[in-house]
Amino acid sequence: MRYCxxxxxxxxxxxxxxxxxxxxxxxxxxxxxxxxxxxxxLKHSKLLRDLVKPISMINPDCSNEYRAHTALKLFxxxxxxxxxxxxxxxxxxxxxxxxxxxxxxLTKVTGSDKFLPGSPFVADAYGNIFDYVICxxxxxxxxxxxxxxxxxxxxxxxxxxxxxxxxxxxxxxxxIVKSKRAMFFCFYDPHGFDGFSWNxxxxxxxxxxxxxxxxxxxxxxxxxxxxxxxxxxxxxxDDSWKGAKSSEELTTKFCVRLSSIRALIKxxxxxxxxxxxxxxxxxxxxxxxxxxxxxxxDDLRGYLESEGARATEMWLDxxxxxxxxxxxxxxxx
Ligand SMILES: C[S@@+](CC[C@H](N)C(=O)[O-])C[C@H]1O[C@@H](n2cnc3c(N)ncnc32)[C@H](O)[C@@H]1O
Numbered sequence: 001m002r003y004c005x006x007x008x009x010x011x012x013x014x015x016x017x018x019x020x021x022x023x024x025x026x027x028x029x030x031x032x033x034x035x036x037x038x039x040x041x042l043k044h045s046k047l048l049r050d051l052v053k054p055i056s057m058i059n060p061d062c063s064n065e066y067r068a069h070t071a072l073k074l075f076x077x078x079x080x081x082x083x084x085x086x087x088x089x090x091x092x093x094x095x096x097x098x099x100x101x102x103x104x105x106l107t108k109v110t111g112s113d114k115f116l117p118g119s120p121f122v123a124d125a126y127g128n129i130f131d132y133v134i135c136x137x138x139x140x141x142x143x144x145x146x147x148x149x150x151x152x153x154x155x156x157x158x159x160x161x162x163x164x165x166x167x168x169x170x171x172x173x174x175x176i177v178k179s180k181r182a183m184f185f186c187f188y189d190p191h192g193f194d195g196f197s198w199n200x201x202x203x204x205x206x207x208x209x210x211x212x213x214x215x216x217x218x219x220x221x222x223x224x225x226x227x228x229x230x231x232x233x234x235x236x237x238d239d240s241w242k243g244a245k246s247s248e249e250l251t252t253k254f255c256v257r258l259s260s261i262r263a264l265i266k267x268x269x270x271x272x273x274x275x276x277x278x279x280x281x282x283x284x285x286x287x288x289x290x291x292x293x294x295x296x297x298d299d300l301r302g303y304l305e306s307e308g309a310r311a312t313e314m315w316l317d318x319x320x321x322x323x324x325x326x327x328x329x330x331x332x333x
Pocket of ligand 1 (some may be wrong): 064100101102104105106107117118119120133136137138139142164165166167173190191194195196
């Protein structure tokens with residue numbers, strides 16, 4: 001197969017992505033994360049719990065902190081990694097995972113003694129499903145500790161952690177992915193809208209082939225509407241946000257904007273007590289085969305939108321029940 005990036009730089013790779021038929025890669029085969037089970041939440045909460053243990057042995061005092069429903073975005077990033085990476089492997093294309101707001105690799109669940117693995121570890125679950133991992137965090141402590149944590153599970157030449165604003169790293173990131181002739185899966189997970197910029201998204205999406213997963217805070221942005229033009233322009237990259245009449249319409253406008261960089265935009269809405277907490281928006285290229293793998297994402301949406309954030313705390317409580325002591329100080333480095 002001749003593979004070209006969007007700028008027309010071409011090379012030969014084995015396999016045929018566009019011609020790949022659904023039955024060549026069974027959706028049920030693509031990963032542990034695809035499971036049709038009534039215990040779905042419990043199983044996945046346990047997967048997260050198990051991932052935490054080795055990470056939390058390194059600098060256990062360093063973690064991000066978020067509410068329990070952060071687990072659902074981890075399900076999303078883990079799930080799509082487990083769809084994306086095996087398909088690319090099967091057709092012989094190298095894979096790079098890019099985390100533009102990567103955090104420290106460990107998250108404390110607010111108001112509890114539970115911890116969750118950070119997104120780079122969930123994406124690369126059980127180590128090394130991606131050929132290369134790139135992380136960015138502008139907090140020096142997070143970037144430093146994440147480097148140590150990744151060093152424990154990956155070879156030194158198989159990852160890079162940037163400690164800077166992701167806007168300053170994006171050029172180098174693009175060059176790394178190009179040099180590997182790889183497809184990327186990028187998770188863009190800002191805190192609120194700190195660190196989120198349309199320019200970064202557009203540069204990445206227009207330079208390379210790959211999928212994007214974004215965390216989107218509808219209500220957070222609506223609170224800035226319409227007075228905070230600086231933030232709205234940074235997020236949208238232009239003034240297409242103007243004229244929105246509700247927070248939902250603002251999200252719709254953003255999805256329309258996203259469709260200029262990827263044809264298929266698939267949001268999952270995470271709802272807590274009837275209020276939208278955040279969205280996970282998947283942006284992928286349309287394939288001539290009809291993008292059959294997106295059905296896996298629709299299944300995930302079924303799970304997350306039915307139980308949603310409402311049940312997360314309960315599932316985590318059950319999954320973590322026997323975990324009385326998370327850290328053993330003798331392992332601290
Ligand atoms: C929501 S947290 C990321 C959590 C992580 N994705 C996870 O799920 O484990 C957002 C992170 O973005 C970082 N950040 C904020 N602004 C940034 C920027 N301009 N460039 C890179 N990182 C930034 C923060 O330090 C924080 O650790």
